[in-house]
Amino acid sequence: MPVSSLEFLTFARLSNLDKSQTMSIKDRYIRNENMLSPEENLNLRNFKVVVVGCGGLGGHIIEMLARMGVGHITAIDGDVFEPHNLNRQLFCLPSNLGKPKSAEAKKRIEKVNPDITVTAKQTMLVAENAEELLAGHDLVCDALDNISTRKLVAKTAAKLNIPMVFGAIAGWYAQIGTIMPGNKLLDKIYPEGINKGAETKLGNPSFTPALAASLQVAETIKVLLGKKGVLKNRLLMVDTLEHHYEVIDFSEET
Amino acid sequence: MEIKVRLFATLRENWGKELILSQNNGVTPKEIIKQLNIPEADVAILLVNGRDGSLGQELTDKDVVSIFPPVGGG
Numbered sequence: 001m002p003v004s005s006l007e008f009l010t011f012a013r014l015s016n017l018d019k020s021q022t023m024s025i026k027d028r029y030i031r032n033e034n035m036l037s038p039e040e041n042l043n044l045r046n047f048k049v050v051v052v053g054c055g056g057l058g059g060h061i062i063e064m065l066a067r068m069g070v071g072h073i074t075a076i077d078g079d080v081f082e083p084h085n086l087n088r089q090l091f092c093l094p095s096n097l098g099k100p101k102s103a104e105a106k107k108r109i110e111k112v113n114p115d116i117t118v119t120a121k122q123t124m125l126v127a128e129n130a131e132e133l134l135a136g137h138d139l140v141c142d143a144l145d146n147i148s149t150r151k152l153v154a155k156t157a158a159k160l161n162i163p164m165v166f167g168a169i170a171g172w173y174a175q176i177g178t179i180m181p182g183n184k185l186l187d188k189i190y191p192e193g194i195n196k197g198a199e200t201k202l203g204n205p206s207f208t209p210a211l212a213a214s215l216q217v218a219e220t221i222k223v224l225l226g227k228k229g230v231l232k233n234r235l236l237m238v239d240t241l242e243h244h245y246e247v248i249d250f251s252e253e254t
Numbered sequence: 255m256e257i258k259v260r261l262f263a264t265l266r267e268n269w270g271k272e273l274i275l276s277q278n279n280g281v282t283p284k285e286i287i288k289q290l291n292i293p294e295a296d297v298a299i300l301l302v303n304g305r306d307g308s309l310g311q312e313l314t315d316k317d318v319v320s321i322f323p324p325v326g327g328g
Contacts, residue, residue: 056327196326
């Protein structure tokens with residue numbers, strides 16, 4: 001086994017877990033083990049990630065972070081589920097229409113992985129509460145559906161010195177990047193004064209949010225664990241219609 | 255001189271994916287965008303030869319200009 005019994009027993013003792021919990025945790029993460037070291041696997045439990053938006057991107061991001069074993073997830077969304085969310089939003093079901101997205105995210109993850117903590121914040125992120133909502137986290141995952149709030153999140157994350165993993169979709173297209181504090185990536189890819197992009201014409205299908213979310217989670221895990229290959233101040237542009245994938249460098253020095 | 259223009263997403267509706275334009279020396283991306291009737295508000299990302307470019311920079315022969323609209327959904 002890649003994770004030694006000794007390491008797990010030490011971890012279990014430090015976490016005050018009983019024998020059955022220890023075994024279930026070891027089995028739960030066993031398929032994560034070959035791609036991450038034993039230490040990395042265990043470290044994921046210590047991180048706090050805030051996901052801003054629990055819709056198309058956020059649902060998938062929260063689910064994948066939880067299944068990876070990221071220990072603390074804050075799920076922020078002021079909206080309730082509506083019928084037009086059913087085409088793509090993972091936590092949206094005919095049975096929970098009208099229910100708050102953040103609370104439904106928490107309920108879902110309690111079933112998926114009771115080993116981690118989800119804090120639901122049923123509120124919109126605005127200038128007045130942004131700092132309070134993001135403070136204390138190791139990383140911010142942007143899962144928003146508008147540009148102005150995305151810029152506010154980037155500005156606040158920079159002030160708090162927190163890295164931000166950005167993602168956005170429109171129809172067949174997606175963009176993903178990792179913004180280290182101080183980098184102005186969003187100012188370079190969004191003209192001043194716009195709040196929506198090509199998605200108003202091209203729509204929001206099921207597969208581009210799931211794809212973008214997967215890439216965002218890969219970025220999140222790499223940033224948290226200090227691994228190489230992060231899209232640091234770079235933008236991955238995804239075109240699933242033509243299968244064109246391109247990385248553009250927006251580092252300050254270029 | 256020849257400038258290659260690559261268009262993405264909604265910007266392909268009128269001009270397709272790629273076109274080669276014959277241009278005068280010193281032409282700028284701003285002038286090309288105007289020739290193609292693309293509103294400047296639809297130009298979110300402008301690349302010249304794969305790097306972050308600017309609307310006012312002078313282009314040279316065989317430059318490749320890539321234009322992307324904003325993508326903001328979730």
